Structures are given as structure tokens and as C-alpha cells.
Amino acid sequence: MIGRVPDKGYCFRRTEFQLTQEWVADYVGAVEDSAIDVEVTPPMAVATQAIRILLSEMPLPPGALHGGQDLEFLRPVGRGEQLSLQARVANSSSRRGLIVIAVDLVVEDRSGATVMRGRSTIMASAE
Amino acid sequence: MGGIRGISEGMELPLVEKELTQEKINRYAEVSGDLNPLHIDSRFAENTPFGGTIAHGMLVLSSLSELMEKTFGKRWITSGRIKARFRGAARPNDRLATSGTVGKVDDGRAICHLECRNQEGTLLVSAEAMVTF
Numbered sequence: 702m703i704g705r706v707p708d709k710g711y712c713f714r715r716t717e718f719q720l721t722q723e724w725v726a727d728y729v730g731a732v733e734d735s736a737i738d739v740e741v742t743p744p745m746a747v748a749t750q751a752i753r754i755l756l757s758e759m760p761l762p763p764g765a766l767h768g769g770q771d772l773e774f775l776r777p778v779g780r781g782e783q784l785s786l787q788a789r790v791a792n793s794s795s796r797r798g799l800i801v802i803a804v805d806l807v808v809e810d811r812s813g814a815t816v817m818r819g820r821s822t823i824m825a826s827a828e
Numbered sequence: 829m830g831g832i833r834g835i836s837e838g839m840e841l842p843l844v845e846k847e848l849t850q851e852k853i854n855r856y857a858e859v860s861g862d863l864n865p866l867h868i869d870s871r872f873a874e875n876t877p878f879g880g881t882i883a884h885g886m887l888v889l890s891s892l893s894e895l896m897e898k899t900f901g902k903r904w905i906t907s908g909r910i911k912a913r914f915r916g917a918a919r920p921n922d923r924l925a926t927s928g929t930v931g932k933v934d935d936g937r938a939i940c941h942l943e944c945r946n947q948e949g950t951l952l953v954s955a956e957a958m959v960t961f
Contacts, residue, residue: 718953727859728859728860730855731852731855731856731858731859731860731887732856732887732890732891732894734890734893734894734895734897735847735850735952736894736897736898737897741905743890743893743897744893744904744905744908745886745889745890745893747887749859749860749886752862753860753861753862754958756861756862757861760866763862763864763865763866763872763875764864764865764866764872765866766866766885766914767884767885767886767914768913768914769910769911769912769913769914770885770886770889770910770912770914771909771910771912772903772908772909772910772912773908773909774905774906774907774908774909775906775907776905776907777902777906781937821869
């Protein structure tokens with residue numbers, strides 16, 4: 702993948718995932734979120750897991766940077782809830798040794814309803 | 829204008845302050861699965877333009893979400909939107925201050941302008957966040 706930019710429109714395979722109680726607790730501890738209710742999954746935790754999956758599907762060269770992040774939260778996600786991620790390349794470019802890629806993320810619940818969507822913009826050296 | 833109790837245009841949002849350490853960055857790397865050496869390998873990071881390790885953008889962004897949670901509670905979780913741009917690198921031992929103001933309140937929504945800066949006042953993240961009622 703180093704130096705190779707996925708084409709605009711490329712769809713990553715749909716991936717199912719679950720935010721376990723244990724992982725959410727680890728996440729809350731790692732970000733030191735003092736505002737979140739113990740019963741609620743922080744919306745950023747959903748985004749973090751979605752991006753984690755994206756990174757596993759789209760390995761980036763060391764030193765890649767997060768340029769921007771758009772997110773929209775549509776409903777609370779329960780701890781232990783089964784979700785799925787669909788990601789699609791919204792835009793990609795390669796110029797002067799720099800790759801810039803924008804990926805749209807849609808997280809759905811078991812019924813197919815969207816619980817979160819967003820766009821991640823990532824920059825990496827093409828070398 | 830508005831109709832959102834306790835929220836008015838120009839209002840300052842509660843400050844969220846965090847202290848970054850390499851240990852916290854490493855912990856976030858484990859939880860998030862983002863093991864980019866730029867965040868956790870000082871030898872690698874020293875040879876980049878950053879000159880040292882930096883925090884994950886999503887780790888810093890979590891402070892902005894926390895600010896919105898504190899202000900708007902469940903509304904943030906059920907209707908929140910954020911558009912964030914990473915402007916600068918957050919480093920180990922930085923003290924981060926995330927602040928915001930309510931920009932506009934109308935038609936059942938509040939739009940807020942958020943910033944995260946380090947102890948030197950350097951802008952690290954800027955964002956526009958919105959909730960609906």
C-alpha cells in the first residue's frame with residue numbers, strides 16, 4: 702500500500718465489530734473522559750474503533766498523519782452492541798510525494814440503521 | 829432566538845484541561861490499535877520533521893467531545909456533529925486546554941467553535957461542533 706493510493710470510490714469490505722464493556726472502560730481510561738455516563742459509550746469510542754478497523758484494512762506508511770476528522774453521532778451506542786463499518790474512499794490524491802486520502806465511514810447497527818458517520822482525512826508520504 | 833435553556837450566543841463553554849505524557853500516548857495507542865511509530869517510537873519520531881513523538885489526533889479530539897458532553901449531555905451523543913482540523917502537534921508533557929464558545933443558536937440547533945491549545949497557546953485543533961434540539 703505504500704505509495705499506492707486507493708482509487709476514489711473504492712469500498713472496503715464491510716466489517717462487524719463490537720464495543721465490549723472492557724474495551725470501552727479501557728478507552729474511557731485512556732482518554733480520561735470525566736463527562737461520560739457509566740452506561741453510555743462515548744461517541745468518540747465508536748469513531749476510534751471504526752478508524753481502528755480502517756487502519757487494519759488500509760495499512761499506512763509509518764509517519765502518516767491525521768489531517769482532519771468529521772463525525773456525526775445519531776444515537777447512543779450500548780456497550781456490547783454489535784455494529785458494522787462500511788468505509789469508502791471519498792477522495793484520493795498523490796502529489797509531490799504526499800498522499801492525501803479522505804475516507805467516508807458509516808457505522809450501522811444490526812438493523813442497518815446508521816449510528817455514526819464521518820470522514821477521515823489522512824496524509825502520508827508516498828516514499 | 830434559540831430556545832435552548834441555558835445556552836446563548838457568545839457563551840463560553842467549560843474548559844477541559846489535560847496533561848499529556850508519553851505513557852498516556854502509549855496507552856491510547858494500545859487501546860486504539862494505532863501503533864504508528866510517530867506516536868510511540870522516539871527514535872523513529874526524532875528523524876521526522878516533528879523531532880519527537882506526538883499524540884494521536886483522535887486522542888486530542890476526545891477532549892473536544894468531552895467538552896461537548898459536559899455542555900450538552902445526551903444531545904451531543906444523539907445529535908452531535910463535529911468538523912475538526914488538526915493544526916499542530918500535541919507532544920508529551922504538553923498541557924492541553926480545550927475551550928469553546930457558542931457561535932449561533934437558532935432553529936433548534938447550537939453551533940459551537942472549539943479550540944485546543946497547548947501551554948504556549950499554540951493551536952492544535954480547531955473545530956466546529958453542532959447539536960440539535
